[in-house]
Amino acid sequence: MLRFAKFIAALGLFAVPFSSQAQEESCTSNFLVTSKLECVSxxxxxxxxxxPSEKFLALLGFAAQHYYSGLNPHERDVDSVAAMNGFYQHVIQQVQAYGYCVGVKVKPNGDLTDKKAYDKVSTNMLDLVYPSITGSRSRVRDGEYNGPLTGDQMKKMVKHFGFKNEDDVKTMFQDDFWRTTTPAQRQKHFRTYAEKSGVVNGSDDGDNLKECLKQLKNLHTGTTDFNLNSPNEANQKFCKTVAGECGIASSFCMGNTAPAPVPASSSGNNQPVRRNLYNSTNSSTATGAH
Known part of the structure; x- marks a missing residue:
């Protein structure tokens, strides 16, 4: 019945609320809580x-820790306000520039399907993915990191994220001029490498990464919030909303990179889930959704 209701609603014949679907989908999970990514989601x-895709946020957290010189990979004190703010700021700046994908396949018009895609971090990978983001070997207790990932562990990590090798991940996410570039320039850098052939591997993880990268490209071209060819107030508003949920100052959304703590808002309060990726809450137009 729910599937039929979605179909009818997509046709626009009459309005059918997706309340049961919204209750099933949550912006939080055990992984997102322990990896400190819940507020971003x-x-x-x-x-x-x-x-958003849990796996994509994990990829951004991994990239923030390993390829951004403004953080101290593997040694972040999760109890340090300054360290956590720096981590949140960089992850949010990545989302501001790159956008986000969802964990299911998306139709050309933006409608979400029920087919899983770049969804969640695999259970058998949690003990590698978690410490690569938080600096802790334990998925329960913080501060127990015992050193960087080995070469073999890094290969498994990269494969799980859908890439052929670590160099591809590093090239895509490492931006030596990050502190002085705009969201539009960061997006251009990302797209230059995200659209190169031969980046993804031939596994199911690679196919799902392709789907995620396709969704990101469509967000860049088909929505107001992430079309950064000109100054974008909608993009800044999006960034400020996410920063507010993480309890950090949002001045960096305007180009200021110095974060400062502000009272945290409550995370985990689920909002009604939309069933179209490109017709989003903040977007006033969505040229790619037609």
């Missing part, structure tokens, strides 16, 4: 009504 849902 819930901020995106609050801003756009979509639940």
């Amino acid at each position: 819930c901020g995106i849902q609050k801003a756009h009504g979509n639940v």
